[in-house]
Amino acid sequence: MTPARRSLEGLALGDAFGERWFPLFREPRQAYDEVRARRTPEEPEWHWTDDTAMALGILRVLDEHGEIRQEPLARAFALSYDADPARGYGHGMHQLLPLLLQEPHRWRELARELFGGQGSLGNGAAMRAAPLGAWFHDDLDRVVTQATLSAEVTHAHPEGIAGAVAVAVAAALSVRREPILEAVAARTPESAVREGLLRAVEVPFATEPWRASDLLGNGQRIRADDTVPFAVWSAARHPDDLTSALWTTAEGFGDVDTTCAITGGIVAARTGLDGVPQDWLRRREPLPGPRN
Ligand SMILES: [Mg+2]
Numbered sequence: 406m407t408p409a410r411r412s413l414e415g416l417a418l419g420d421a422f423g424e425r426w427f428p429l430f431r432e433p434r435q436a437y438d439e440v441r442a443r444r445t446p447e448e449p450e451w452h453w454t455d456d457t458a459m460a461l462g463i464l465r466v467l468d469e470h471g472e473i474r475q476e477p478l479a480r481a482f483a484l485s486y487d488a489d490p491a492r493g494y495g496h497g498m499h500q501l502l503p504l505l506l507q508e509p510h511r512w513r514e515l516a517r518e519l520f521g522g523q524g525s526l527g528n529g530a531a532m533r534a535a536p537l538g539a540w541f542h543d544d545l546d547r548v549v550t551q552a553t554l555s556a557e558v559t560h561a562h563p564e565g566i567a568g569a570v571a572v573a574v575a576a577a578l579s580v581r582r583e584p585i586l587e588a589v590a591a592r593t594p595e596s597a598v599r600e601g602l603l604r605a606v607e608v609p610f611a612t613e614p615w616r617a618s619d620l621l622g623n624g625q626r627i628r629a630d631d632t633v634p635f636a637v638w639s640a641a642r643h644p645d646d647l648t649s650a651l652w653t654t655a656e657g658f659g660d661v662d663t664t665c666a667i668t669g670g671i672v673a674a675r676t677g678l679d680g681v682p683q684d685w686l687r688r689r690e691p692l693p694g695p696r697n
Pocket of ligand 1: 454455456492493494662663
């Protein structure tokens with residue numbers, strides 16, 4: 406399996422696992438107790454969400470073109486949305502993606518019009534970026550430029566773009582078996598995302614995950630700078646153990662499908678699904694496409 410496909414499998418698993426902890430499926434108190442006890446969610450089917458749908462779009466474009474082409478990527482995102490709009494997309498994407506389906510060539514102006522002309526600074530570009538980082542892992546400069554191109558199609562705001570760069574670089578470093586946190590901060594453009602990563606460097610790995618998420622954010626504010634630092638910290642805490650990394654991330658709660666998708670995509674770029682319990686693998690919704 407290629408590093409990018411490994412990353413995608415981990416991203417989708419994290420997305421589906423993380424989604425189980427939302428209040429829609431269990432009361433917050435029960436979720437807290439079960440995560441602390443490391444009790445596997447009992448539902449027989451764990452569905453992946455928008456995070457995985459968009460990551461699949463990125464890999465489709467990379468498979469076809471060998472690099473990010475922005476208009477085809479806009480079209481790929483729009484087609485995934487059109488095929489199943491109920492995958493938990495955020496407000497901005499519900500506005501943008503139907504427009505991109507009609508006029509994918511207008512992605513630049515349409516993406517910029519979101520949120521009063523600021524563009525989105527949400528998690529959407531970060532949550533789908535890990536497989537791209539794994540794809541280009543042997544060239545970190547290219548990881549940064551390609552992640553930027555992939556983000557701009559939907560997230561024009563510099564914070565949204567910085568989140569994608571950070572996650573893609575983390576996944577590339579994961580494939581390369583290099584330490585993550587400081588190196589990711591060093592390659593992330595000046596931004597609140599970068600500030601958060603620099604704070605994450607100072608949080609020892611002995612820290613309880615819930616406390617780390619208090620310090621770094623857990624995605625509750627649905628912004629890249631509130632989401633990416635904790636998810637990357639969790640990945641760096643368990644670089645060779647996908648299951649432990651996902652439990653750590655889940656303990657932060659917040660936007661937990663997205664934080665787990667980010668962590669899963671980074672760690673699995675190295676580990677694949679090795680060590681993941683069989684009952685997790687049975688429950689997760691499978692991915693379309695080849696498993697090469
Ligand atoms: Mg989601």
